[in-house]
Amino acid sequence: MDTGDGLLVARLAAGDEEAIAEIFDRYAPFLYGLARRVTGDANAAEDVVQEVLTTLWTHPERFDPSRGSLRAFLGVQAHRRAVDAVRREVRRSAHESRQQALDPTAGEPFPDAVESIGLVDIVRQAINRLPAAQRRAVELAYFEGCTQRELASVLGIPEGTAKSRLRLAQAKLSEWLAPHLLEMA
Amino acid sequence: MTSQSPPGRPLEELRYALAEADAHTPPVALRPRVIQAAETARPPGLAAGTESAITPVEGYRRTMLSFDAVLSELSEDEWHTPVLRDLDIQGLVGHLIGVERQLHSALGIGPDMVTDADHVESTQADALAQAGRTTSDTHAEWLDLSAVTVAHTSVLDRDGLERLITMHHFTTTVERMLVIRSFESWTHEEDIRRATGRPLAAPDSARLRLMTEIAVSALPAGLAMIDRPKPNRTARIVLTGPGGGTWQASLDRGIPGETDVRIIADAVSFCRMVANRMAPDDIDAVVTGDEALAADVLAGAQALALD
Numbered sequence: 001m002d003t004g005d006g007l008l009v010a011r012l013a014a015g016d017e018e019a020i021a022e023i024f025d026r027y028a029p030f031l032y033g034l035a036r037r038v039t040g041d042a043n044a045a046e047d048v049v050q051e052v053l054t055t056l057w058t059h060p061e062r063f064d065p066s067r068g069s070l071r072a073f074l075g076v077q078a079h080r081r082a083v084d085a086v087r088r089e090v091r092r093s094a095h096e097s098r099q100q101a102l103d104p105t106a107g108e109p110f111p112d113a114v115e116s117i118g119l120v121d122i123v124r125q126a127i128n129r130l131p132a133a134q135r136r137a138v139e140l141a142y143f144e145g146c147t148q149r150e151l152a153s154v155l156g157i158p159e160g161t162a163k164s165r166l167r168l169a170q171a172k173l174s175e176w177l178a179p180h181l182l183e184m185a
Numbered sequence: 186m187t188s189q190s191p192p193g194r195p196l197e198e199l200r201y202a203l204a205e206a207d208a209h210t211p212p213v214a215l216r217p218r219v220i221q222a223a224e225t226a227r228p229p230g231l232a233a234g235t236e237s238a239i240t241p242v243e244g245y246r247r248t249m250l251s252f253d254a255v256l257s258e259l260s261e262d263e264w265h266t267p268v269l270r271d272l273d274i275q276g277l278v279g280h281l282i283g284v285e286r287q288l289h290s291a292l293g294i295g296p297d298m299v300t301d302a303d304h305v306e307s308t309q310a311d312a313l314a315q316a317g318r319t320t321s322d323t324h325a326e327w328l329d330l331s332a333v334t335v336a337h338t339s340v341l342d343r344d345g346l347e348r349l350i351t352m353h354h355f356t357t358t359v360e361r362m363l364v365i366r367s368f369e370s371w372t373h374e375e376d377i378r379r380a381t382g383r384p385l386a387a388p389d390s391a392r393l394r395l396m397t398e399i400a401v402s403a404l405p406a407g408l409a410m411i412d413r414p415k416p417n418r419t420a421r422i423v424l425t426g427p428g429g430g431t432w433q434a435s436l437d438r439g440i441p442g443e444t445d446v447r448i449i450a451d452a453v454s455f456c457r458m459v460a461n462r463m464a465p466d467d468i469d470a471v472v473t474g475d476e477a478l479a480a481d482v483l484a485g486a487q488a489l490a491l492d
Binding site: 014018028032033049058061068071170177 | 199205
């Protein structure tokens with residue numbers, strides 16, 4: 001039996017309320033931070049976290065562990081709901097300037113995947129800017145799905161070194177991509 | 186190489202891994218709010234995707250229909266396939282005829298019989314008696330007896346369903362006995378499927394739920410049967426898949442306390458283990474907490490098997 005995200009969601013599906021608490025503890029800071037950044041509103045971000053996790057509890061079958069991590073699945077849901085919250089707010093608001101800034105494509109569907117808004121090249125360019133060792137670590141971790149232990153094994157380095165190498169790469173990518181990721185919101 | 190997160194959408198994985206940098210501790214009040222909202226939207230305990238609850242009588246009726254469908258498919262040669270102990274399929278159905286007769290006696294709708302007897306020994310004569318009969322006669326007698334059970338129990342009122350009856354060294358309500366009979370019949374249906382090369386078939390989720398409930402509730406009895414009582418111990422049993430659920434189960438029929446051990450397993454595999462058709466080591470259970478206690482709980486569950 002899967003012992004990672006799949007097991008956690010299987011427990012959720014089995015009606016184990018302790019699993020929703022564990023998922024909250026593991027992912028709520030990530031979801032809350034993501035939603036706050038998108039909405040700029042702490043209350044709206046709380047609502048997003050509640051909606052995302054309640055929907056996971058009521059429809060656990062929508063998460064397929066073979067298609068990606070629970071973090072990415074929840075991240076996509078949170079992003080969509082946060083964007084919806086912003087849209088609702090924009091519609092309610094009479095502040096035209098804010099409306100123009102946040103919703104230049106009013107009426108058009110919001111993009112919800114990196115691929116769909118042309119960021120692929122930007123992200124790839126950013127990865128290519130990394131030193132070779134860090135670039136390889138990122139490729140193994142995110143494109144080939146290696147765990148940190150596997151990463152260390154493939155690169156022939158201690159696990160701690162693999163971890164810090166990946167962390168350094170993530171920090172650089174975060175810095176370089178932050179403006180673009182913000183645009184996505 | 187095993188994968189932590191499949192590279193199906195690597196950029197999305199990367200994007201949200203990077204977004205962890207923005208993680209922010211939410212207000213303390215959000216946690217109970219989310220949990221309460223979730224539990225309001227779907228009550229805990231019952232597995233998602235489980236059909237609406239059915240009565241034990243309906244569960245028994247469905248199990249008999251399913252069993253009958255398999256018997257109806259069998260060729261004459263297949264009826265004589267060795268299936269269990271020293272029995273071929275016809276003998277096994279004879280065993281079920283014997284059990285059904287005893288059930289009728291216990292219900293007061295059949296001739297008086299000694300029903301508080303060993304499950305296998307007391308039906309062996311019925312099993313062996315099939316050897317000189319046509320398979321269609323064996324099939325028809327089993328079907329008729331089962332239909333009488335359904336017809337009788339489907340009109341019982343609450344008192345009638347909760348009346349205690351004794352069979353095979355245990356006493357329980359008519360309703361629970363019907364679930365136990367469903368459990369046994371499903372197990373033997375799978376025996377026949379295995380013996381004849383047919384794919385195994387899990388019960389529908391509503392029937393499975395009746396079976397998982399009764400199996401978990403019987404864990405203290407199973408532990409007593411293997412002489413490993415567990416006073417004041419509590420297991421959290423999480424059975425996954427439709428028909429499963431989550432139980433905070435006292436192992437001595439008392440009030441459940443804090444979790445001593447958590448056992449997570451597939452609901453159908455768990456039932457196959459309870460029927461002694463799978464070993465505890467083979468059900469791929471995930472255990473956290475007291476592992477020795479888990480081993481005893483699983484051994485006790487397996488001891489519940491009738492044959």
